[in-house]
Amino acid sequence: MFKQGFGEFKYYVGINSxxxxxxxxxxxCVLNILGGESKDVTPVGHVYSGGNVVFxxxxxxxxxxxxxxxxxxxxxxxxxEGMQAGHRFNCGVVYLPPSAARDGVAELIRxxxxxNKIFIxxxxxxxHDAREIRAMxxxxxxxxxxxxxxxxxxxxxxxxxxxxxxxxxPAEALKKGSIAILSNSGNFTTMIATYLRxxxxxxxxxxxxxxxxxxxYAAPEFAFALANDARSKAAVLYAEPGGHYELEADFNKPxxxxxxxxxxxxxxxxxxxxxxxxxxxxxxxxxxxxxxAKFGVDGIFTPENPVFSARGAVVTNIAHIPMAxxxxxxxxxxxPDFPPEGSLALKPWFxxxxxxxxxxxxDLPVVEAVAPYNEQxxxxxxxxxxxxxxxTLKDASGASQLDPKTQVASLNGVTMLDAAQNPLETNIAxxxxxxxxxxxxxxxxxxxVGSFLNLHGTPVLVAAQASREDGNAPNxxxxxxxxxxxxxxxxxxxxxxxxxxxxxxxxxxxxxxDEEFDFGGVVPDEAMRGVxxxxxxxxxxxxxxxxxxxxxxxSVFVRYLESLGRHPTADGVLAAISATxxxxxxxxxxxxxxxxxxxxxxxxxxxxLLGASVPANQHEAGRFCGVSNEEILGRRSLTEVAYLGLLxxxxxxxxxxxxxTLIGLLLTNGPGAISxxxxxxxxxxxxxxxxxxxxxxxxxxxxxxxxGYAHGGNGYEGIAFLLDQFRDADLNDPxxxxxxxxxxxxxxxxxxxxxxxxxNRKTAGSLDIQKIPGVNHPVFKDKPVNHDPREVFxxxxxxxRGEYNVFHDYYRxxxxxxxxxxxxxxxxxxxxxxxxxxxxxxxxxxxxxxxACPAAALETAAFTLFLYARMIGSLAEADDHLNxxxxxxxxxxxxxxxxxx
Numbered sequence: 084m085f086k087q088g089f090g091e092f093k094y095y096v097g098i099n100s101x102x103x104x105x106x107x108x109x110x111x112c113v114l115n116i117l118g119g120e121s122k123d124v125t126p127v128g129h130v131y132s133g134g135n136v137v138f139x140x141x142x143x144x145x146x147x148x149x150x151x152x153x154x155x156x157x158x159x160x161x162x163x164e165g166m167q168a169g170h171r172f173n174c175g176v177v178y179l180p181p182s183a184a185r186d187g188v189a190e191l192i193r194x195x196x197x198x199n200k201i202f203i204x205x206x207x208x209x210x211h212d213a214r215e216i217r218a219m220x221x222x223x224x225x226x227x228x229x230x231x232x233x234x235x236x237x238x239x240x241x242x243x244x245x246x247x248x249x250x251x252x253p254a255e256a257l258k259k260g261s262i263a264i265l266s267n268s269g270n271f272t273t274m275i276a277t278y279l280r281x282x283x284x285x286x287x288x289x290x291x292x293x294x295x296x297x298x299x300y301a302a303p304e305f306a307f308a309l310a311n312d313a314r315s316k317a318a319v320l321y322a323e324p325g326g327h328y329e330l331e332a333d334f335n336k337p338x339x340x341x342x343x344x345x346x347x348x349x350x351x352x353x354x355x356x357x358x359x360x361x362x363x364x365x366x367x368x369x370x371x372x373x374x375x376a377k378f379g380v381d382g383i384f385t386p387e388n389p390v391f392s393a394r395g396a397v398v399t400n401i402a403h404i405p406m407a408x409x410x411x412x413x414x415x416x417x418x419p420d421f422p423p424e425g426s427l428a429l430k431p432w433f434x435x436x437x438x439x440x441x442x443x444x445x446d447l448p449v450v451e452a453v454a455p456y457n458e459q460x461x462x463x464x465x466x467x468x469x470x471x472x473x474x475t476l477k478d479a480s481g482a483s484q485l486d487p488k489t490q491v492a493s494l495n496g497v498t499m500l501d502a503a504q505n506p507l508e509t510n511i512a513x514x515x516x517x518x519x520x521x522x523x524x525x526x527x528x529x530x531x532v533g534s535f536l537n538l539h540g541t542p543v544l545v546a547a548q549a550s551r552e553d554g555n556a557p558n559x560x561x562x563x564x565x566x567x568x569x570x571x572x573x574x575x576x577x578x579x580x581x582x583x584x585x586x587x588x589x590x591x592x593x594x595x596x597d598e599e600f601d602f603g604g605v606v607p608d609e610a611m612r613g614v615x616x617x618x619x620x621x622x623x624x625x626x627x628x629x630x631x632x633x634x635x636x637x638s639v640f641v642r643y644l645e646s647l648g649r650h651p652t653a654d655g656v657l658a659a660i661s662a663t664x665x666x667x668x669x670x671x672x673x674x675x676x677x678x679x680x681x682x683x684x685x686x687x688x689x690x691x692l693l694g695a696s697v698p699a700n701q702h703e704a705g706r707f708c709g710v711s712n713e714e715i716l717g718r719r720s721l722t723e724v725a726y727l728g729l730l731x732x733x734x735x736x737x738x739x740x741x742x743x744t745l746i747g748l749l750l751t752n753g754p755g756a757i758s759x760x761x762x763x764x765x766x767x768x769x770x771x772x773x774x775x776x777x778x779x780x781x782x783x784x785x786x787x788x789x790x791g792y793a794h795g796g797n798g799y800e801g802i803a804f805l806l807d808q809f810r811d812a813d814l815n816d817p818x819x820x821x822x823x824x825x826x827x828x829x830x831x832x833x834x835x836x837x838x839x840x841x842x843n844r845k846t847a848g849s850l851d852i853q854k855i856p857g858v859n860h861p862v863f864k865d866k867p868v869n870h871d872p873r874e875v876f877x878x879x880x881x882x883x884r885g886e887y888n889v890f891h892d893y894y895r896x897x898x899x900x901x902x903x904x905x906x907x908x909x910x911x912x913x914x915x916x917x918x919x920x921x922x923x924x925x926x927x928x929x930x931x932x933x934x935a936c937p938a939a940a941l942e943t944a945a946f947t948l949f950l951y952a953r954m955i956g957s958l959a960e961a962d963d964h965l966n967x968x969x970x971x972x973x974x975x976x977x978x979x980x981x982x983x984x
Contacts, residue, residue: 096304097199097226101263101288101312105237105244107132109200110171113139114187115178116149116158120204125176126151128234128243131253135242137172138165163194176234176245177203184230185212192223202245203229206295213297220299228300232293233269238276238286239314248272248289260285260420261314262408265305266321267294275319275341275401281427282405283419287315294323302332310335316417319404322374324366330373337415338395339384339408340374342367345399371397384410402427433460435672467588468679469672473772475972476763478754482963483956485753489872490862490915492753494959500876503747507722507951508532510747514959515685516668516678523596524664525720526636528686531660533715533724534627535690537707543567544702547695557696557947558795561954562787564695568688568780576683579614579658582607583640584669584679587662595666596637602646615658616649623653630716631660638663657683675966677774684779685958692783692954693721696947697728729947732930737818737886741926742948744877745919749952754960760973761789762957766964767973774965782961783954790950798945800856801920805890806931806938808833817925820887829893830900838906857917858898859907869898869912877918890921923948 098104113125116139126149129136134153141147141158148155159165162175175191175198177184184205191198201220208216208230220227228235234246238257243249246269249256256276262284266272269291276286290305292298302320309318317337322329324344345367375381378395382388384407390396393414396407409419432452452460471481485492492499495517502510505519508528512520520528538544543564550563590604607615628651631641640659644651651659661682668674694702701708707715708727715724726734726742734742751759765785769777790796812824837855844852863869878895881888894913902910923945930936936944 092303092307095221095224096307097224098304098308099311101305101308101315102237102239104200104288104290104308105132105235105242106240107135107242109135109174109242109244111136111174111176111244112162112165112170112172112191112195113176113178114162114191115139115141116156117141117144117147118178121176121178122149124247125149125156127247127251127253128245129153129156131249132242132244135244137170138168140165162190166194171197173197174200174202174244177201177205177229179205181205181207181209181212184208185215188216188219188227192219192225198223199225200244201225201227202232202234203227203293203299204232204234204246205229206231206293208295208297210296213295217297217299226300226304228290229293229295230297230299231269231295233272233291235288235290237288239288246291248291249276256280257289258285258421259287261287261316261417262420263287263305263309263312263315263318264289264321265292265302265318266290267292267298267323268321269293271321271401275321275404278401278405278427279319279408281423281425282409283421283423284405284408285420287312294325298326298328301326301328303328306332306334317408317412317415319408321401322370324370327365329370334377334395337393337411338374338378339398339404339411340370340378340395341398341401341404342370342374343399371399432456433464465588467584468669468674468676470675471967473967473969476754476767476964476968477973477975480754480759480763480960480963481967482959483751483753483759485755487862490860491873492751494751494956499748499750500873501747502750503744503877504880505747506720506743507725507746507955508720510750511689511721511955512664514750514955515682515962516665517673518668520664520667523637526631526634527638527660527664529719529721530627530630530634530636530716531657531686532690532693532721533630533719534623535687536694536715536724536728537702537705537712538564538691538694539702539704539707543691543695544699548699551698556792556796557943557950558787558790561692561695561950562784564691565688565780565783565787568684568691570684570778573684573687575614575652575654576657576661576687577680579611579655580661580665580683581676581680582611582614583643583658583662584665584676587640587643587666592639592666593670595639595663597639598637598642600639602643605643607647612647612649615644615652615655616647617652618649620650621652624651624656626712626716627653627656630713633717654683657686661686677966678962681779681962681965685962688780688783688958689954693725693728693951696950701728701731725951729944729951730927730930730936732935738926740884740886741922744880745922745948746952746955748873748877748915748919749949749956751953751956751959756953757794758786758790758953758957759960761785761787762960763964763968764973766961767968767971770970771965771968772970777961777965779958779961783957786953786957787950790946790953792946795949795953796942796946798916798919798923798949799942801916802924802941802945803938804856805893805920805924806941808893809890814889814928817889817928818887819889822889824889826889826893826896827900830896831904833897834900834904834906837901838904841906855897857894857914857920858901859911860914863912863914864909866909868910871912871914873915874913874918877922888921888925890924891918894921920945 113121113136115121129151130153136156138157140161142160144158145160147158177187179187233248234244236243236248236257238259243253250273256273258280262279264272264275272289272291276289292301309315320340322342374397379392380390382390384390384396384398389410391410396411398404398407429447430450431447434449451457483494495513497513508525509519511528512524546567547560547564550560586605638659640662644655644659665679665682669679705712722739722743762782762785765782766777771777814822841852860871863871894917898911898913901907927936
């Protein structure tokens with residue numbers, strides 16, 4: 084039995100008092116001193132301690148040095164070599180990898196009889212090695228700290244050994260006082276010291292005990308040394324689940340114990356730092372009870388319920404430690420070491436709520452930062468928009484994602500199920516400025532995009548029509564048009580929008596709808612004035628302005644153009660609309676300034692490609708698809724005009740809803756879709772790290788070239804299947820639930836045919852069996868009744884609207900019939916492709932029956948509708964890759980490529 088002052092141990096403990104743990108007399112040898120962590124941390128501790136590191140080791144680097152402001156620290160191949168050079172030390176610090184730490188400890192002990200302390204920073208030591216390290220320390224009378232420790236520090240002695248306690252400026256956190264700290268967490272050791280300092284409590288010795296399986300210097304040893312340390316009046320312990328060290332500690336001074344990690348008790352296996360097995364008697368709940376028993380309290384200390392005694396208190400939040408300690412010490416007639424220095428309560432230096440209305444408890448006021456951060460933040464606040472970090476975006480995206488559980492994609496945070504309930508113009512805004520916007524934004528989008536639909540008399544229409552007459556698919560027709568909307572066509576508008584944003588941000592504009600804003604501080608030079616306004620009236624600009632007035636659209640930028648005393652140009656009006664749409668998201672730092680500069684290009688591309696998808700005979704002087712330009716600009720929604728252009732007929736309200744539903748569902752299917760890969764590849768090839776080289780029109784050509792009859796045009800397969808099933812049915816209105824058809828009989832009839840087909844194929848030994856379009860999905864299977872959540876959503880949505888679709892209903896009858904006949908082991912799901920086919924065919928049924936829309940036209944319509952939707956999603960992907968991506972980051976490494984013979 085070892086007895087030294089207060090306490091007794093069945094094993095060796097050499098340190099009698101906390102004051103002996105880190106002293107000015109200690110001299111240190113650091114193993115792996117030039118390693119990644121040590122070379123940054125060791126110089127700081129060396130300087131803070133007055134130069135306590137005598138040498139370090141790094142095999143193969145003998146003769147090198149570790150530079151510090153107090154002079155170079157020599158490096159040797161081994162501990163023995165350093166000692167032979169005349170260096171003496173009593174403390175060893177181990178930064179070696181886990182597999183080498185045991186041998187490093189053995190080397191320190193074997194060659195240096197003066198050694199009495201070892202500090203092991205290495206984490207995840209094997210239990211076997213930790214046991215041997217423990218045995219070596221005991222046999223040779225050496226105190227060991229760690230593993231997985233950030234070392235120790237002493238504020239009275241101004242010494243730090245073996246880690247990073249106190250960070251880059253230890254004196255800032257470690258102020259001389261009367262409180263000792265023992266913490267399982269290294270980073271929280273410093274954090275607790277800082278919290279205490281703000282409340283007027285300084286520290287004596289701070290120990291990062293570490294939290295590997297073995298804690299060599301733990302709570303019992305700490306309690307013993309605390310009792311014998313005249314400087315320390317109390318202690319703070321930070322404890323995590325795992326181990327019984329705290330139970331065995333015997334304290335005779337006040338202690339505040341912070342116990343964390345209750346959530347780990349719900350796990351079934353040990354995890355990470357201080358993980359405890361669920362159901363064990365050493366989880367967080369158990370440790371709380373241990374400390375409560377020691378302190379004679381019956382609850383957790385909180386500001387609302389301050390439970391404490393003269394012996395101590397238990398908290399579960401480190402922010403409550405100072406208050407609990409002050410209460411406990413007041414009970415012991417002890418005041419803080421010095422006046423409080425402040426508070427670590429949240430005091431944000433800058434904030435962006437992105438337009439979200441927060442409750443008062445969360446809506447913290449912004450305060451000015453301390454120097455020099457206040458100047459940096461002032462510069463940051465003058466920065467308009469956000470700047471995204473660049474990263475490799477192969478198979479990744481910051482615009483779209485796909486939920487692996489539901490298979491529901493989202494674009495800029497909005498799911499396709501929600502986007503399906505938005506009109507086309509809303510989803511365009513969502514893609515281009517990351518927010519759906521309100522009525523004013525829809526008015527602006529309707530007018531701006533609508534102004535580019537009519538291509539009468541333009542080379543763009545000539546190119547598109549020539550492509551169409553050569554027998555090209557709709558994607559190639561639209562690609563021909565896109566090639567002609569290059570950077571020179573939009574360069575004036577892009578320069579104009581950059582000027583407007585810079586000038587109005589500098590003038591302090593808060594909202595783009597400010598009717599009272601003073602334009603006095605916004606003065607363009609002559610070159611910019613020539614872009615914004617002209618001496619003669621611009622017919623396109625005048626028509627667009629008239630349309631905006633008729634729609635009641637508001638814009639401080641449009642008012643500004645009209646205040647300049649000349650006639651606004653078309654480029655100027657487009658720039659003003661773009662700045663208005665982008666201003667809110669830009670101020671909320673949801674988009675970048677680069678995105679705003681490209682916004683006129685995106686608007687022009689959407690309008691031009693929608694127009695190019697319509698045959699040339701529908702483009703006339705002053706009219707598009709029989710509708711006057713004035714009506715398109717001033718009254719029609721883009722959803723209506725796109726429907727009219729695609730299908731050649733005026734839409735009914737229910738048709739418009741189906742149309743917008745289809746487009747919303749198809750905006751994106753995540754970054755893995757072939758069409759999206761085309762966009763990303765085009766941007767990657769241009770080089771987003773030099774963004775002025777990236778061409779948005781070429782990015783859309785990438786999308787269009789990566790669309791085709793299998794990807795994009797395959798909606799026709801579902802339509803063809805439904806046409807075949809209803810070929811002999813006398814169906815007049817697919818939206819009439821009283822259609823009189825026996826859907827179950829139709830489904831049973833097809834099931835019999837399909838069952839016979841499968842049987843024949845299997846008898847013939849063929850495993851290549853044709854699937855039923857729109858039925859089953861590889862993700863949704865192996866349950867008695869399968870559902871595609873997207874299909875269920877659309878069914879319920881239409882049901883709530885009182886809208887019926889016989890084709891959708893038939894699909895549901897079909898999957899049940901397949902199961903009832905034993906063709907399928909489960910009731911297959913009706914997947915989203917079936918829903919798209921059913922919605923589109925319902926919309927086109929009357930034109931199809933009348934002969935106005937032949938089967939071939941159905942295929943074209945299905946393909947083109949997909950292109951409308953995916954074009955919008957592709958612009959969002961192009962913008963995202965332009966802002967975040969790296970040059971050529973979508974290529975596949977040669978090592979991952981294969982040759983197929």
